[in-house]
Amino acid sequence: MSTATPSAKKVNRLGLEVLNYKGSRTTLCAGCGHNSITERLIEVFWEAGIEPWRVAKMSGIGCSSKTPAYFLGLSHGFNGVHGRAPAIATGAMLANRDLFGVVVTGDGDTVSIGLGQFMHMLRRNVPLVYVIENNGVYGLTKGQFSATADVGSKLKTGVVNEMAPIDVCLAGIDMGATLVARSFSGDKRQLHSILRTALSHRGLSIIDVVSPCTTFNDHEGSTKSYDYMKDHEEPLHEIDFVPFYSEISVEYDEGTTQEVEMFDGSKLRLKKLARDYDPTSRMQAVALLHEAHSAGDVLTGILYVDNHAPTLIDMLKMVDEPLATLSQSRTRPGREALETAMEELR
Amino acid sequence: MSSAAMSRASCPPTTHSVVNDFSIQVATVNGSGSQTANNVLMRSIFQMGIPVSGKNMFPSNIAGLPTWFTIRANRHGYIARKKEVDFLIAMNPESAREDVETLPPGAAVVYDEPLKLKDLRDDLHFYPVPYDKLVGPVCPEAKLRKLVRNMIYDGVVAHLLGIDLDEMRKALFKQFGARKAKAAEMNWGAVLAGKQYAEKNLVKTDPFAVERMNETAGKIIIDGNSASALGCVFAGVTVLTWYPITPSSSLAEALMAYLNRFRLDAETKKATYAVVQAEDELAAIGMALGAGWAGARAMTCTSGPGISLMSEFIGLGYYVEVPVVVIDIQRVGPSTGLPTRTQQGDILKNAILSHGDTRHPILFPSAPDECFKMSITAFEMAEHFQTPVFINSDLDLGMNNWMSDAFPYPEEPIDRGKVLSAEDLERLGGFGRYQDVDGDGVPYRTLPGTNHPQAAYFARGSGHNEKAQYSERPDDYRNNMDRLARKFETMRTYVPKPEVREAAGAKIGIVCCGTSRFACEESRDQLFSEHSLSVSYLRLLAYPFTQELNDFIDRHERVYVVEQNRDAQLAALMRLEMPAERIAKLRSVLHYNGLPIDARSVTDSIVQQEAL
Numbered sequence: 001m002s003t004a005t006p007s008a009k010k011v012n013r014l015g016l017e018v019l020n021y022k023g024s025r026t027t028l029c030a031g032c033g034h035n036s037i038t039e040r041l042i043e044v045f046w047e048a049g050i051e052p053w054r055v056a057k058m059s060g061i062g063c064s065s066k067t068p069a070y071f072l073g074l075s076h077g078f079n080g081v082h083g084r085a086p087a088i089a090t091g092a093m094l095a096n097r098d099l100f101g102v103v104v105t106g107d108g109d110t111v112s113i114g115l116g117q118f119m120h121m122l123r124r125n126v127p128l129v130y131v132i133e134n135n136g137v138y139g140l141t142k143g144q145f146s147a148t149a150d151v152g153s154k155l156k157t158g159v160v161n162e163m164a165p166i167d168v169c170l171a172g173i174d175m176g177a178t179l180v181a182r183s184f185s186g187d188k189r190q191l192h193s194i195l196r197t198a199l200s201h202r203g204l205s206i207i208d209v210v211s212p213c214t215t216f217n218d219h220e221g222s223t224k225s226y227d228y229m230k231d232h233e234e235p236l237h238e239i240d241f242v243p244f245y246s247e248i249s250v251e252y253d254e255g256t257t258q259e260v261e262m263f264d265g266s267k268l269r270l271k272k273l274a275r276d277y278d279p280t281s282r283m284q285a286v287a288l289l290h291e292a293h294s295a296g297d298v299l300t301g302i303l304y305v306d307n308h309a310p311t312l313i314d315m316l317k318m319v320d321e322p323l324a325t326l327s328q329s330r331t332r333p334g335r336e337a338l339e340t341a342m343e344e345l346r
Numbered sequence: 347m348s349s350a351a352m353s354r355a356s357c358p359p360t361t362h363s364v365v366n367d368f369s370i371q372v373a374t375v376n377g378s379g380s381q382t383a384n385n386v387l388m389r390s391i392f393q394m395g396i397p398v399s400g401k402n403m404f405p406s407n408i409a410g411l412p413t414w415f416t417i418r419a420n421r422h423g424y425i426a427r428k429k430e431v432d433f434l435i436a437m438n439p440e441s442a443r444e445d446v447e448t449l450p451p452g453a454a455v456v457y458d459e460p461l462k463l464k465d466l467r468d469d470l471h472f473y474p475v476p477y478d479k480l481v482g483p484v485c486p487e488a489k490l491r492k493l494v495r496n497m498i499y500d501g502v503v504a505h506l507l508g509i510d511l512d513e514m515r516k517a518l519f520k521q522f523g524a525r526k527a528k529a530a531e532m533n534w535g536a537v538l539a540g541k542q543y544a545e546k547n548l549v550k551t552d553p554f555a556v557e558r559m560n561e562t563a564g565k566i567i568i569d570g571n572s573a574s575a576l577g578c579v580f581a582g583v584t585v586l587t588w589y590p591i592t593p594s595s596s597l598a599e600a601l602m603a604y605l606n607r608f609r610l611d612a613e614t615k616k617a618t619y620a621v622v623q624a625e626d627e628l629a630a631i632g633m634a635l636g637a638g639w640a641g642a643r644a645m646t647c648t649s650g651p652g653i654s655l656m657s658e659f660i661g662l663g664y665y666v667e668v669p670v671v672v673i674d675i676q677r678v679g680p681s682t683g684l685p686t687r688t689q690q691g692d693i694l695k696n697a698i699l700s701h702g703d704t705r706h707p708i709l710f711p712s713a714p715d716e717c718f719k720m721s722i723t724a725f726e727m728a729e730h731f732q733t734p735v736f737i738n739s740d741l742d743l744g745m746n747n748w749m750s751d752a753f754p755y756p757e758e759p760i761d762r763g764k765v766l767s768a769e770d771l772e773r774l775g776g777f778g779r780y781q782d783v784d785g786d787g788v789p790y791r792t793l794p795g796t797n798h799p800q801a802a803y804f805a806r807g808s809g810h811n812e813k814a815q816y817s818e819r820p821d822d823y824r825n826n827m828d829r830l831a832r833k834f835e836t837m838r839t840y841v842p843k844p845e846v847r848e849a850a851g852a853k854i855g856i857v858c859c860g861t862s863r864f865a866c867e868e869s870r871d872q873l874f875s876e877h878s879l880s881v882s883y884l885r886l887l888a889y890p891f892t893q894e895l896n897d898f899i900d901r902h903e904r905v906y907v908v909e910q911n912r913d914a915q916l917a918a919l920m921r922l923e924m925p926a927e928r929i930a931k932l933r934s935v936l937h938y939n940g941l942p943i944d945a946r947s948v949t950d951s952i953v954q955q956e957a958l
Contacts, residue, residue: 024815053801056640056794061807069804069816076794078639079806080632081662087629091636091644094585094620096795099640117632120625312622319616323584324641324793328760330618331582331643333608335755341576341604342752345566 013049021046023073028063033185033211033248034133038070040188041102041131044195045072055100056092060085060114064106064133064211083114086121089128090312096322097313101128107148108138111166115147118168122175122204124312129198129205130177132168133185135213167293168208173285173304178203178311180285180304184270185211186248186260187300194302203311210298212248257297273301280305357452357471359551366396366421368432368554370503373445375438377409379493382521382533383500384415385747389517390500390509391419392567392749395559399425400747401942406592406685412441419556422871425749426864427742427942433507433554435499436463437477446470454552456502471552473544475502480543484535497533501540506548508555511541566714566750570743573714574673575601576753577721578645579608582760583671585642586621587633592685593741594647594675598623601647627652631659631672638663638670639805641765641793643725645671649741650679650692653699660734661700662807664830667780667789669728669763672696673721673737675744678940687940688741690860694915696736697889703827705834707841708736708889710859711743714750716887722756723842729763731788731837740910742942743861764790768798779803779814780826787833834890841888844895849880854956855902856935857895859886859916861942862908868945869952876949877958889919899928906952908935910943 011017021042026035045055052074059065061082068077080088089103110118110132121130136149145153148168149161172180179201183191191209198205252258255274259267271292279285285304292299319326370387374380381402388400399418405411418428430450436442436457443466446455451469464472481495497518504514515534522530574597578586586605588598602621609618620637624630630646637644648656653674663670678684679691696708707727709720720737728735766777771792777800780789792801803814810826811817849870858866863885873879884898899905907917914934921929935951937943 051797053797053799054795058636074799074802076792076802077804077806078636078666079804079808080635081658081807084628084632084659087624087632088636088639090622090629091585091587091633091638091642092640092794093636094587094622094633095637095640095642095644096793099795116625117629120629124622316620316622317616318620319611319614319618322641322795323618323620324795326584326618328582330611331584331609332580332756332760337608338576338580338753338755341608342566345568346564346752 012046014051016046016049016052018042018046020074021052021072023068023070026070027066029214031214031248032063033135033209033213034064034067035070036185036188037104037131037133037191037209037211038067040191040195042071043192044199048196048199050100050199054098055102056089056096058085058089058092058101058103060105060109062106062109062138064104065109067104067133068102083109083112084117085109086114086117086126090121090124090126093126093128093313094316095324097318098322101126103128103130105130105132107132107134107136107146111147111168115166119171119175122172122177122206125176125178125204125309127203127311127313129195129201130207132206132208133211134168134208135211136165137213167289168206169303170286170289172206173282173289176204176309177206177304178306178309179205179302181205181302182208182210182298182300184250184260184298184300185209186250187252187270188249189251190272190300197302201305201307203306203309254301269297271297271299273299273303277301279303357469357551360452360553362553363555364432364553365555365557366419366559369416369418369428369430370433370435371431371445372415372417372435372499373438373441374413374415374496375409375440376404376407376411376413378437378496380413380415380437380496382493383496384417386497386514386517386521387500387503388417388747389520389567390504390514391417391556392562392565393513393517394510394556395562396421396556397423397425397561398749401427401742402746403941404686412438421559421561423561424864424868424945426868427944429944429946433503433552435503436461437496437499452553454506454554456499456506473502473506473548475499475540475543480539481536484539485532490532494533494536497536498540498543501537501542502544502548504537505541505544506550506552506554508557510558562749564752566752567747568714568750569596569745569747570711570714570717570739571597571675571745572600573717573750573753574647574711574721574737574739574744575604577718578671578725579604580718580756581643581722581725583643583645583725584619585634585637585644586619586646587624587630587637587644588621588646589624589627589630589648589652591627591649591652593677593745594649594652594673596745597647597673597675627655628659631656631670634670635659635663635668638668638728639666639794641795643729644669645673645725647673647675649675649677651682653692653695657700660706661702661704663734664700664704664706665702665807666805667732667791668734668805669732670734671721671724671728671737672734673724673739676738676740684940686741688861688910688942689938689940690738690740690862690910690915692738693859693909693911694913694918696738697919705831705890706734706736707731707834707837708738709842710738710887710889712860712863712885713743714748715753717743718753720842726761727837727840730761730840731833732763732791733833738860740861764788766790766792766796766801768796768801771796771798771800776800778812780810780829781812782829782832786836787829787831788836789829838890838892841890841892843892844887844898845885846894846898847883848901849882852880852882853903854879854952855882855884855898855905856908856948857884857886857898857905857916858908862910865943865945865948866908869948872945872949873952877953879956879958881952886916891920891923895920896924896928899924899931903931904933905931906933906935906955908937908943908948910937912936912938
């Protein structure tokens with residue numbers, strides 16, 4: 001990874017070095033936007049001084065869902081089944097309300113196969129930091145459309161997507177998430193600050209991070225497309241071929257628009273919310289997202305925050321301690337309770 | 347009312363009497379509120395000390411379709427469904443003619459007078475009752491009459507069978523509870539109206555009667571789902587995630603009610619549990635697995651279609667080794683099947699649910715006391731072996747009212763299994779999540795939130811080595827799968843052993859599981875008394891099977907595996923692991939028409955196969 005991480009000698013409030021927040025080495029393609037997100041997660045957890053043993057990392061299936069192995073190696077992780085990270089994460093939070101839950105999934109996971117679970121997680125306001133590494137494409141199965149692919153985007157087979165994408169931020173605002181943000185994997189400063197904010201949010205944070213795929217988000221005619229490279233590179237191993245790119249990086253100010261060139265040569269227009277934007281208005285957030293969409297912009301920043309809505313844990317009126325470690329004296333009623341139940345049935 | 351003419355039965359009066367050995371069937375329309383009247387009738391007989399069972403055969407519909415409630419009273423304690431109906435209470439105009447036509451000769455019929463049923467046959471005892479005329483005076487409120495008129499037949503039957511009215515009053519007030527005393531009084535008025543009408547207008551000609559016994563003292567009446575729920579409460583369940591599906595919804599609902607009563611913290615009144623109604627069965631099992639991984643005693647309850655949806659997640663639970671309890675109230679499949687009828691249709695599927703090589707333990711409760719006990723056993727097993735554990739109950743057990751011994755308080759302390767604490771990790775200096783330290787195939791685990799740098803591991807449904815690291819190495823994969831097989835072998839010595847009743851000199855035996863029990867027990871007595879055939883008996887309480895099953899088969903020439911499905915699933919599961927000489931001894935008795943299995947069907951099949 002090319003990003004410089006904070007000096008290894010520096011320690012956080014717990015006396016831990018950033019090294020303590022790293023995981024195993026990434027196995028994703030070089031230049032993958034997901035790796036940038038992994039680095040930001042390492043930074044913010046370290047900076048915030050969150051005890052790694054308190055963190056539970058959960059994911060579904062796909063490139064993005066592999067990433068919990070690459071950060072916070074001292075935290076428990078659960079890489080479950082495709083599209084079902086919300087269920088696993090909800091269950092984990094029920095069992096232990098003291099856990100710090102972080103979910104990393106992709107657009108296929110969250111918006112295609114797992115859309116139902118995603119919606120119901122929003123509705124429940126499960127206290128989680130939920131990161132969607134959104135590249136509009138299925139990487140592990142070699143480049144099929146996901147439901148976040150833009151209208152007009154092309155597969156390497158030449159198939160053009162004609163269906164409108166599902167916007168996870170609109171869904172999040174509408175369905176009950178209490179912090180909704182969008183960023184770009186290459187915008188270190190913004191992604192960092194969004195994640196830091198999310199770590200201190202007590203409800204459900206939905207963070208949609210546009211994260212370009214170096215390998216499969218290409219199209220016919222692009223000089224960097226899979227097909228082009230296959231035809232023009234000489235010693236080519238068809239299946240294993242993965243072009244090497246360095247990460248896309250971008251830095252721009254609040255209230256401005258920035259055009260970014262993607263791996264496939266296409267352009268992404270990022271529009272950052274102004275510094276004085278008030279994220280507590282649901283109506284305004286929804287209107288701005290629609291306006292940006294009509295203008296062909298990707299609106300970034302913290303779009304919506306609600307600091308008052310009760311979380312699922314609040315709603316269940318559970319004891320303050322984690323259910324997971326309650327003693328038998330708390331979980332098995334006494335003899336008189338059973339006798340009462342029996343007497344009613346005699 | 348021309349009472350003299352109407353009360354003349356077609357069948358001549360019988361001279362003998364049949365005491366405490368008959369079945370009553372109430373044919374009605376669902377949604378008409380007959381359930382209360384039926385439960386009061388059943389409970390009255392129960393309170394007279396007579397062994398009794400009740401079975402509700404209802405349609406998958408809210409209101410308007412035929413429903414039959416059968417009460418069997420039997421002095422010998424036989425509580426399986428009785429194939430023949432002795433005493434029909436015909437309330438449903440739609441089904442009345444067919445109900446009457448299928449009765450055996452000598453049966454009694456209490457019917458709504460306008461249905462004019464007595465002309466249909468001359469070999470039955472008919473008792474007409476003008477419900478509409480009787481209900482008016484006892485229930486001034488017209489819209490309640492539909493409900494209250496059902497109580498009239500309780501009064502009529504009490505008179506005809508000789509049920510103690512004091513017991514019926516007690517049963518009725520218990521059914522309504524203290525808060526509905528006014529409604530209870532009105533309904534009691536209907537019972538009395540029925541009783542008085544019968545006294546004045548009906549001449550008893552049928553032989554059926556009840557006489558007080560002392561066989562139900564201390565016993566309870568409960569449905570299997572409530573019993574399972576109560577078991578979960580005392581097993582220390584902490585997370586229930588579920589999705590409504592007949593016939594398991596009443597389990598979740600009973601569990602929520604019991605949790606709310608018995609599991610609020612004494613001081614803070616906060617819940618020592620969490621219940622979430624999920625959006626579907628995928629989410630229900632996913633949440634339960636997430637909770638089990640994070641240390642909860644987690645469960646879900648469902649039925650066949652839900653099991654099909656849970657298949658992928660169950661494979662994850664097996665491979666990642668997460669404790670979870672899945673209570674399957676089996677109903678008739680395939681597909682939607684008959685949602686309100688019973689079957690043992692998920693035996694084979696649950697044993698090997700999900701893709702790849704998987705094996706899951708199953709417990710087979712046969713009665714409410716076992717529903718209670720096995721809920722506790724299932725949670726202990728799930729955490730001891732770190733794996734999904736199934737309880738295969740069924741609709742007959744789950745949704746019907748059963749007479750049962752009171753449940754004993756669980757004396758064994760809760761065992762959370764091989765969970766390493768921060769102190770353990772400090773002492774050990776670390777651990778390998780999937781390492782077989784003890785040689786029993788059961789590894790050690792840590793819970794998320796354990797404050798130790800060595801506590802964490804990465805749970806994944808993809809290939810992994812002993813340290814829970816991603817691995818596609820052939821030896822890592824194979825070693826892990828072999829250890830999982832070893833773990834399953836260890837379960838054979840842990841699961842509840844079968845119930846065995848050996849008949850001296852018996853050449854043949856019966857093997858069954860779950861609710862086939864009562865029909866099999868009664869059938870053994872029929873085979874002996876009608877054909878002088880001694881039959882041994884083994885009832886399986888769990889899968890994996892134990893050595894007792896092998897020994898039982900070896901001791902007999904032929905073994906009849908009795909089960910409630912078409913494809914002999916239990917026998918198929920036995921064939922999967924048995925040598926040819928044992929398989930050669932297996933025969934099947936299969937019952938799969940949606941109704942609970944009855945003794946006569948078992949007896950007939952064995953008699954035919956034995957060419958007696």
